[in-house]
Structure formats: structure tokens, C-alpha cells
């Protein structure tokens with residue numbers, strides 16, 4: 001596995017290749033030839049390599065041990081990458097985010113409005129995971145920062161872990177393992193079951209829930225699911241009309257919903273009371289979805305026969321002991337005293353396959369956004385893309401204009417562009433934000449500077465980038 005180059009080495013490498021930054025405060029959007037080797041246009045035409053309007057280099061901060069595959073992609077672009085294995089405390093994050101153009105995180109780094117307001121050069125955020133609840137998506141959009149995630153690259157890993165946990169709970173594997181590690185032989189079958197013929201209740205039948213449904217049926221389980229949307233049942237699974245119906249009818253309940261206001265503590269004392277006596281609960285979604293003290297009580301009184309928990313209301317920033325007053329401690333201390341409780345450190349999506357696929361997926365979309373402006377797949381932003389300019393298109397530039405979604409913008413923009421030939425143009429909006437991409441020909445470098453200045457000066461401007 002190659003180790004990311006320190007920034008100083010990268011700078012030297014840029015100097016050798018003549019791509020050295022002259023001004024570190026501006027965004028370079030200069031992809032390397034290798035990127036465009038992979039991006040040929042249909043019909044054998046070659047995509048034109050868009051060069052930066054402003055000189056400088058893209059600086060990317062990657063936190064939380066993002067996979068090597070992403071580092072390789074950014075490395076090929078010649079971006080300056082700073083890579084850290086952990087997330088950062090807020091003050092350090094604010095310091096580091098000040099001058100980066102892109103940031104890559106996983107589930108722990110909180111990109112709040114307070115952090116993002118310091119990110120003056122930030123163009124794009126990559127969540128190298130499914131969940132995006134850790135980012136203030138609205139604040140980011142209003143400030144012209146697109147956010148991308150990886151919607152399904154780790155879904156299978158979570159589904160497989162859940163299958164393993166269903167069997168582990170049913171056979172009390174965690175306890176038998178601990179006992180033998182601690183010197184006790186305890187061969188027992190009482191209250192240990194096969195999973196065949198049991199009912200699995202899935203809350204949230206999205207990418208993970210539906211994949212899990214197929215795997216569970218292959219083990220001979222009956223599958224029920226509850227979702228706020230009407231979703232096609234896979235195999236013999238059945239959608240139920242209410243959470244209560246699912247809780248009443250399931251031997252295992254597993255949660256696969258996102259963190260939202262509606263899912264906060266959706267499993268608390270009343271819902272636990274609705275579960276079957278001796279049922280099991282699995283939470284591999286988000287820590288806020290389950291009321292942990294209520295779960296602890298349900299386990300303590302024997303209402304539930306066991307639980308698996310992968311996610312917690314507040315999780316440690318880095319690997320290692322979480323003691324020293326961490327919020328997790330009181331919960332874990334109580335959970336440790338209970339039978340048949342399996343605790344994992346948020347590893348649902350942590351497999352080599354998932355992390356490598358996520359690195360490639362998010363690395364690629366961030367690169368496309370930085371280099372071409374394509375926002376397809378953004379979770380907080382209008383989704384816009386244009387086919388590339390042809391290699392032989394001289395004197396052309398691409399305008400990326402993020403603006404407030406108010407009447408009169410296009411009139412103003414088209415007025416500014418009216419002296420040039422607009423090759424193609426596309427615009428879309430999402431809530432208060434709109435994004436216009438236009439390829440304009442017949443422009444020289446002075447025209448490009450003027451266009452940029454005029455667009456930035458419009459009253460609706462949030463962010464303007466020009467690529468040529």
C-alpha cells in the first residue's frame with residue numbers, strides 16, 4: 001500500500017512538472033492528461049482538458065482514514081492532499097479547513113455552520129460513507145458548497161454484518177466467546193435458537209434493508225419491513241403499515257433508517273414494550289435512533305433477549321481507549337453487565353471491499369466536480385452536468401455559476417454572455433440555490449477575466465468558477 005506524499009514533496013513535484021502554484025488562495029481546476037485519457041468523448045472525439053482560470057492548486061484535506069483508492073485518484077490529479085487517520089476537534093478543524101478547496105470525511109467529522117463559515121475556499125465536501133447527517137447540508141448549499149456521498153458502496157457490508165449478528169444473538173455467541181476467553185466452559189442450548197422460520201422485522205427498506213431482506217430469506221427467515229415509502233417487496237417479504245405492527249410481529253428487529261428528526265429515538269420505552277417478549281434488537285443505523293437507557297432497561301428486565309449495537313449517540317474521534325469522561329462510558333458500563341449484548345465500534349461499513357469502492361466512487365465524483373463542475377449525485381445541490389468541450393475547441397471556456405434562485409437571474413446572466421457564442425447551457429435549482437453551467441466559445445483570456453468579474457459582481461452570485 002503506498003503512503004500519501006507529504007505536501008512538501010508534492011509541491012516539489014509540481015515545481016518539476018511546471019504546475020507549481022503561484023497563488024495558493026485560488027482554486028486550480030487543472031486535471032492531468034491521465035484523467036482525460038479515461039474521459040474520451042463518444043465517436044472517438046477527445047475531451048478538451050479544462051485548465052484553471054486562476055493559478056494555484058487544489059488543496060484537499062482527507063480525514064478519518066479515507067481509503068488509499070481516493071488518495072491515488074487525487075494523487076493522479078496532482079492535487080495537494082493532507083491525509084489524517086482521525087477526525088479533528090472543532091478548533092483544529094477550523095484551522096485546517098480555512099484554506100482547503102475540498103474536504104473528505106466519514107461519519108465522525110461534524111461540518112457544522114460554525115466550522116463551515118471559516119472555510120472560505122471550500123468548493124466541495126465528500127462524505128466517504130452513506131450518512132450525511134454530520135454535515136450542515138443547508139448551510140453548505142447556501143454557501144455554494146456541494147456535498148457528495150457514496151449512496152450504496154457499503155450497503156452489502158452492513159447487510160452481511162447484520163446477518164452475522166442475527167445468528168450471533170440467536171446462539172448467544174458473544175457470551176459463549178467471552179466465557180471461554182475467561183476460562184469457563186458453558187455448553188448450553190436453552191434459549192438458543194435456529195434462525196430458520198423466525199421473523200425478521202426491518203425498519204427502513206432502502207439499500208441496506210432490502211439487501212438484508214434477500215439474505216435473510218435465503219436463511220429461511222420470514223421478512224417483514226416498515227418504511228415511510230411504499231417500496232416493492234423483494235422475494236416473499238411483506239411491507240407492514242405501521243412500526244407497531246412490525247414490532248408486534250418480529251423475533252428480530254433491525255434498524256436501517258437515516259438520522260433525521262423523525263427517526264430520533266424512534267425506538268424508546270413504548271416501542272420496546274410493543275416488541276415480542278424475548279425478541280432481539282439490532283441497531284446498525286445511527287446512535288440517535290435508539291434511546292439507549294430505555295434499551296438497557298428492556299434488556300435488564302428480560303423483555304428483550306439480546307441486542308447488537310454498532311452506533312452510539314456520540315462516538316470517539318479516534319481508535320483507542322474512550323474513557324476519560326467520554327459520553328459513551330456510562331452506556332457501555334451498563335451494557336457490559338447485561339447478557340447477550342454485542343457491541344461493535346461503528347464497523348458496519350468497514351470492509352476492504354466497501355472502503356475501496358467508496359474511495360473510488362467519492363474520489364471520482366469530487367474530481368469531476370472540481371475539474372468539470374458536474375454535480376450529478378450531489379445530496380444538497382442542483383444536479384447539473386454538460387458534455388465535455390471537444391479537444392479542438394479553441395477559445396472556449398466553461399462557466400460554473402452558483403446563484404440564488406430568484407427571478408431575473410438568467411436575464412442578467414444572458415445579458416453578460418450576450419456578446420459570446422453559448423455552445424451549450426444548462427441550469428437547475430434546488431430550493432434557494434440554482435446552478436448554471438455554460439460553455440462559451442470565442443473568448444480570449446481578457447474576455448474570461450471580464451466574464452468572471454461581471455458574474456461575481458451580480459447581486460445573485462454565490463460562487464463563480466471559470467474553467468478553460
Ligand SMILES: NC(=O)C1=CN([C@@H]2O[C@H](COP(=O)(O)OP(=O)(O)OC[C@H]3O[C@@H](n4cnc5c(N)ncnc54)[C@H](O)[C@@H]3O)[C@@H](O)[C@H]2O)C=CC1
Nearest residue numbers: 130131204205206207208227228256257258284285348349
Ligand atoms: N453502521 C454503519 O457503518 C453504517 C450505517 N449506515 C446507516 O444506515 C442508514 C441507512 O442506509 P441505507 O439503507 O443506505 O439508506 P437508504 O436511504 O437507502 O434507506 C433508508 C430507508 O429508510 C426509510 N425511512 C426514512 N425515515 C423513515 C422512518 N421514519 N420510518 C421508516 N422508514 C424510514 C427511507 O424511506 C428509506 O427507504 C444510513 O442513513 C446510515 O445512517 C449506513 C452505512 C454504514
Ligand SMILES: O=C(O)CCC(=O)C(=O)O
Nearest residue numbers: 106107129130131349350
Ligand atoms: O465507515 C464509516 O466511517 C461510516 C459508515 C456509515 O455509518 C455510513 O456509511 O453512513
